[in-house]
Amino acid sequence: MGTTSGGTGRHVRMLVEGLVRRGHQAAVVGPGSVEEAFSFREAGATFAEVPVSDRPHPLNDLRAVLAIRRLTRDADVVHAHGLRAGALASLALRAIRPRTSKRAGAEYQETGRQGIGSQEAGGSTPAGGPSGGKGPGVVVTLHNALTAGGFVGFVYGVLERIVARRADRVLVVSPDLAERMTALGARKVGEAVVPAPPLRPARRTPEEVRDELGAGDRPLVLTIARLAQQKGLDTLLDVAAGPWEGPMPLFAVAGEGPLREELQDRIRGRSLPVLLLGDRDDIPDLLAAASVVVNCSRWEGLPLSLSEALMAGKPVIASGVGGIPWLVGDAGMLVPYGDAEGLRSALRKVLDEPGVARTLSEAATLRGRELPDGDDAVESVLGVYEAARSYG
Template structure:
């Protein structure tokens, strides 16, 4: 089985690593084709998969590398439209054509001529696939409108963090001790911590989040908003923090995101569109109250276990966070609801079993 990854998205790579591990454990030979930089972070070879580095999906060398790998593949599973667009011509140029499965992880936000090009790309990839998995119901519906032969809701779990991905507790240091130490390192002893993580880019909604943070300056004690991540908007967001004297720290790229999340009083996800967002799943699993935008797959993911606000509505976002900070009982209720909601999501084992059953359908047909 060949797994093709078109970008270094944390959500996609974590899913592919989990899938590869489960397939290898079941005796399936797995090759992961992904950008070179993903292997050190996700360790596909650590779980027994073969790793083939790919250049950018638009680079002819990527097609050459994938063509060599797909020669004896039983199934090619592309994760994302870019990966699908790379796989389609490679497979259709072969006399023996392995069936193509595509998981549509996220909807691309585009406008104008680029939106038209993306629409054509979606249509081409979706129609070429034998099965399309959409990570949200709206992506499944969109695939069907494009003419997908078989579109289904994707079985996608968020894996348990890799061993060693978080600092092990020191002797005598429990979860509470680690939490307080993390908070002290951020300078939030005796004040609330609001946490967000993501790429610092326009569609992630961090501009709206900074606007919302203005309202928190009058709270007593005022919370700190800590934002982990890098991206093209970093400099502009930092200027706003400095010029407006906002209670915000931009932390940059962090390897201890799970510890930061666990230390927070409230987690915030202000994005324009999300599918099964990793940070949302990790927040609910950790029992951290979540405020998120009511977009994409988030409402069906979190159910009643998070507070949902309209995208781009800074006032609603500010009010939701402030309300939770002022109501410890409500936070405890959401924490319990989050853990209960997380228990309803498919496990890694269930996800692998469902995907493997689809592979079996395609390779053991009539």
């Protein structure tokens, strides 16, 4: 895995715990920062530090490829998380194979959402793998999509092609990613099961949280997001600017990131009712106090923040992008990305009509109970591992 401080690291930790409980040996390879953040050794895995940077660097990437090859030579399966780690693992362990037809990865569209744990990425495969040689099976989970263009977008496209042409199995978090990887020649594309951990109980009352934030009697609109370009927070600021009839909501954003200074300048310059809370370790408390949870992202796969909102029984308003429509189902209101007026209108409806909020809250509670858990995720990847192992 590469550098992460959020959902990918939590997901890998969940897989490690489940695999170790079932008697499997697990090793995590990645930057030292991820061991500091997620304590994989504590979960029962071994850990080897290999820097995997966010940006391509030819010499460092070559070193990483050689280290991955050395550290994983005795593994049955190597499961890489994220495009950078996936490309490096694919380069380390798999030779390029002939491009397959676009039909090859179509199982995702046909079966990928019919049931958690379905083995759409499995199936019998002749021994020898795409390289025709021996070695660990290579599974890559793509947790995200790039929304930037230019040189960064070009590099991203190159890495996608490496993964599509070399990995034995590609798991994705949304149908659009499945279509893209299939079009690039991925032989087997399957659904990634990425659940949120169980939501712990709130430690403070909603009143205590609202007092801390200075919400008073105003509705509290909560967004849980990294302060980054992908999250579409410029749209949230446009929504907060109004106009509003009745009490003006207080918007609170839990998360940190590179756009903090830029966003704070806009908030200050327009006197917007928006609080940037930074990283928080009391998300359940914030959820309990929130009137509604809003997501404005340009793209998301299966955001853990929305899974947590559903498990907390909160009304959800979100961009209808990536994997969000499947995740939310009928438990929330979806709006096109970047549609500030549409988002504001949906927010008014939830805040001004108690019946709407109550209906969405009840639907969220039901949907939260239906979502997959850690056992579902582990059982799903074990089936994929068995298929990739026979393929390696």
